Amino acid sequence: MDSIGSLADAAAQQLAANWLPVQLGLIVAAHATSVALAAIMRRKIDVGEFAGDWPVLLQQFLHNVADNVTAIIFLALVSSLRIVMQAVMAPERSSLLAVAAKLAAAWVLIALLAGLIRNRFLYRVAAVSAWTIAALSILGLLGPVSSALDSVALVIGGMRLTPLLALKTSVLLLFTIWAAVTISDFLDRRVQSAADLTPSIQVLIAKLIRFSLITLSILIVVSSVGIDLSALALFSGAVGVGIGFGLQKIVSNLVSGIILLADKSIKPGDVISIGESLGWVVTMGARYTSVTTRDGREILIPNEDLVTQRVVNWSYSKDDIRLELKFSVDVMNDPHKVQRVALEAVSTVSRALKSPPPACHFMDASARSLDFSLRFWINDPIEGSTNIKSAVLFALWDAFKREGIAFPSPVQDMRLRDSAPVVVKQHGGETS
Numbered sequence: 001m002d003s004i005g006s007l008a009d010a011a012a013q014q015l016a017a018n019w020l021p022v023q024l025g026l027i028v029a030a031h032a033t034s035v036a037l038a039a040i041m042r043r044k045i046d047v048g049e050f051a052g053d054w055p056v057l058l059q060q061f062l063h064n065v066a067d068n069v070t071a072i073i074f075l076a077l078v079s080s081l082r083i084v085m086q087a088v089m090a091p092e093r094s095s096l097l098a099v100a101a102k103l104a105a106a107w108v109l110i111a112l113l114a115g116l117i118r119n120r121f122l123y124r125v126a127a128v129s130a131w132t133i134a135a136l137s138i139l140g141l142l143g144p145v146s147s148a149l150d151s152v153a154l155v156i157g158g159m160r161l162t163p164l165l166a167l168k169t170s171v172l173l174l175f176t177i178w179a180a181v182t183i184s185d186f187l188d189r190r191v192q193s194a195a196d197l198t199p200s201i202q203v204l205i206a207k208l209i210r211f212s213l214i215t216l217s218i219l220i221v222v223s224s225v226g227i228d229l230s231a232l233a234l235f236s237g238a239v240g241v242g243i244g245f246g247l248q249k250i251v252s253n254l255v256s257g258i259i260l261l262a263d264k265s266i267k268p269g270d271v272i273s274i275g276e277s278l279g280w281v282v283t284m285g286a287r288y289t290s291v292t293t294r295d296g297r298e299i300l301i302p303n304e305d306l307v308t309q310r311v312v313n314w315s316y317s318k319d320d321i322r323l324e325l326k327f328s329v330d331v332m333n334d335p336h337k338v339q340r341v342a343l344e345a346v347s348t349v350s351r352a353l354k355s356p357p358p359a360c361h362f363m364d365a366s367a368r369s370l371d372f373s374l375r376f377w378i379n380d381p382i383e384g385s386t387n388i389k390s391a392v393l394f395a396l397w398d399a400f401k402r403e404g405i406a407f408p409s410p411v412q413d414m415r416l417r418d419s420a421p422v423v424v425k426q427h428g429g430e431t432s
Contacts, residue, residue, distance in 0.1 A: 023096035026081050034073035041069060064115030068108060075104040099138065106134035122178050129171055169221060176217035184210040199268045203284050204261035249304070253287045256303035260284065266306060271314040271381040274301060280382050294384050314381045320353070322377050323385055325392055328369035330406040335362050335370055338405055345399035346376050349391050353377040369408035 045066075065072070078101045085094035107127075114126040136142040149164035188206040191197065197205070260266050261284065271280045272291065279293035288300040314321050329338050342360045346352050358376035365371070374396075378388055400407070 020096060023094065026097065027078065027100050030074055030077040030081065034070050034077060037073050038070040042066070060115070060118075061112070064112050067115070068111045071104055071108050071111065075101060075108055078104060102138045103135055106138065107131050110134065117178075122174070125171075125174060172221045172224065173218065176221050177214060180213035180217040181210070184213050201261070201264070203268065204258070207258075207261070207286060249302075250287060253303045256307040257284065257286055257289075259307060260289070260303060265316070266311070266313060269382070270316065273312045273314070274305065274309060277301065294386070319379045319381060320356075320377055321379075321381050321385075322356075322375055323389060325374045325376075325389060325396075326363070326371065327374065327393075327396065328371050328408050329400070330408045331365070331367065331370055333370060333405050335365075335372075337403070338370065338372060341399050341403050341405060342372065342374050342396060345395040346374060346392050348395050349376075349388065351378050351380065351383070351388050352392065353379060 078097055082094050082097040082101055085097065110127055110130045114123050114130065117123045117126060133142065136145055146164060149167070150162050152163060154161045184206070187209050191202050191205050191209075194202065266272060266281060266284070266289065268281050268284060272278070277291060277293065277299050279291040279297075279299065281289060282292050282298070283290045284303075288302050289306060291299045291301055293299060327342075339360045339362065343358055346358045346360075347354070352358060353376070356377050358374065361373045361375070363371045363373050374392070376392065378385075399405075
């Protein structure tokens with residue numbers, strides 16, 4: 001605090017100097033000029049067209065330069081003004097310009113390097129954090145501010161927690177986790193391109209890599225900031241008990257997801273049905289599996305349900321599945337003809353397989369109708385089953401109409417228990 005007070009006194013003395021207002025005016029004029037020149041350059045130069053065939057990294061760097069062109073122009077103007085003032089007068093009369101030039105140079109350098117980070121939130125955090133540290137160092141305040149943040153402490157189990165430690169840990173943890181996620185995404189793409197691995201094994205390897213890298217990054221940050229994990233033994237034990245009771249469903253879903261990926265019972269691309277939900281598996285996460293239905297809905301099924309409940313996997317070992325359609329015709333029809341026409345009709349549907357061949361069975365005969373069961377195979381369940389059944393029914397309808405095969409229309413008898421008088425009126429007015 002004494003150092004900060006002495007720096008404040010020195011700043012007050014500088015404010016009283018005659019050349020300080022001149023330097024402030026020059027800095028404001030340089031800023032206004034840089035804003036105007038940057039606006040003109042953005043209107044005149046199209047960065048996307050200029051770097052159309054450049055590599056991706058160079059294109060991104062050029063876009064970063066375009067985004068920070070105001071600061072670059074300001075740095076050039078302030079540095080030029082400082083050089084001119086140092087050449088014609090004493091160096092101390094351009095001290096404020098020197099500070100402004102150093103701050104601008106630090107911001108340009110940090111913004112260009114941090115701009116390579118595609119995540120905009122991480123980019124802003126990295127740029128602001130690095131520039132704040134650089135600005136404090138340029139102004140000579142880094143040591144006093146660090147001492148002030150480290151002077152307030154909270155001791156827990158022999159571990160000393162300070163605001164400075166919290167800031168360092170948060171920033172390092174943010175960037176190490178970002179680096180771990182970036183590396184895991186790169187390795188995930190490499191694993192997905194491996195044709196000799198099944199989809200479930202690819203997902204399992206990707207999840208294990210991501211989990212391992214994130215865990216390793218957390219351990220590296222904790223050890224680098226000097227946190228003794230043994231001091232948190234009691235606290236971690238309490239957290240473990242809380243996780244055991246409060247997060248047991250999450251842990252169960254996580255373990256179930258690993259089991260599903262390991263035994264390959266369900267994998268991305270499979271057509272499954274569980275309960276009333278039927279669709280194909282899109283993604284398998286750590287907590288749930290995403291299943292997309294034919295109507296476009298995306299159902300998130302917990303992994304625990306896929307392990308403990310009955311699941312129908314329509315494409316577990318092969319994609320061939322058999323569908324069944326039941327229909328009835330009038331009792332006056334020839335069942336041999338009905339069978340022949342039904343098989344010819346289903347053979348006209350493109351999605352119905354020729355091998356195994358379709359079959360039509362005569363199931364029952366009653367006073368009302370003749371009942372049949374038409375069974376056929378398809379090998380693309382991901383395209384849906386309702387639409388193929390509809391196509392086969394249309395083919396049956398057209399074939400039966402063409403061949404004169406009638407559908408059942410049962411006749412109902414109406415019986416009167418008691419006699420009822422009937423009155424008939426004639427046109428002449430007489431009643432009988």
